[in-house]
Amino acid sequence: MLSSFFFLAAAEDGADAGKAIALALGIGLGSLGAGIGIGNIFGSMIQAVARQPELRGELTGIQWLGFALTEAVVFYGLIGGLLAYVLI
């Protein structure tokens, strides 16, 4: 069961290798964008709290909302890549 998560290791011919590279590149570039976005959110949060510490409670909810919305972008890439890998 476990090794099912190692499709990459199972790539034998050229087409499989190409799909593996595409999957890895897609997820990698996707997480690049999401990483920048998440960094932005937490950076802005720190600035906001430093300026007005009394707003911390209200800002936390918005911060996590933004975090989850940004983070989800990676997973759209992941699901798209997995679909392409498994189905095509």
Place this chain on the structure above:
Amino acid sequence: MKRLAATLFALALVLPASAFAQDAAEETDFDPAHEWEFKTWGPELKIGPIDMSINKAVAYLMLGTIVSIVVGLVFMRVRIGRGPTRRQAVGETIYEVAQVQVAEQGLPTKAIGRWFPYVATLMIFIWVINMLGFIPLPLSDERWEIGGIRVPTLAIFAATSTLSVTLALALMTFVFTHVEGIRENGFVRYFKSWIPDVPKAMLPLIVPLEILGQFMRLISLSIRLYANMLAGHMLILTFIGLIFVLENVFLAVIAVPAATAFYLFEVVIVVSIQAYIFAALSAIYIGSAIEPEH
């Protein structure tokens, strides 16, 4: 007592590893696509085209339903005594998060009474299912033998890492959003509120985008939860699996701490955040349908 519990918990975490080892030895031929298939447990129950038979995801959902009902009963039905008990404090914290962070953030004041139960239920239910996904339970499709009896291996699996489950939850929010919008504003006024305030020449471009956006909500809501839980489990299993795939025990020095770190990250942050996000976004969507901006 605490130390004993911690030791038992650590042992429970070790158990699945041995099961995986056994499993890897048995299995020779393998297709990753099979990982997404579910074996039917017991008899097949088909009502017309609808498949009602029980599989792993259904079992987890049933268990999750029972646990969330118990959680609700235990923490919300507290007899108020002289001082606040611990149970009451936990219950009030859950209630406050659902009330202040989720319901009041998205829903207009007049709709809180009607939709608070829905969003609070969503939050607790998704949290419980996500959490069950990180506790090793003997509910997997694989079997191994202990003393001649074939028992299911302990495995981690979250029902929310199946797209059908999250899509059903998202579909519920989607339907409720439009039903509530039409009921509150009337059919014509509600769909008119979808048309934004732009110059007339732009309308043929903007309106299809708006309509597409309504359906994108459905997709993003379901894929977010699904992919988060799936990726969490895949990360943990990938690191543990490195030991078995590369067949090197010494990799455990790196793999086990890394897997533990991801496990803790998932349990502490992702599980709660995803439950909160799903409930909060449902509240925001329903709220925006009740009181359109335009």
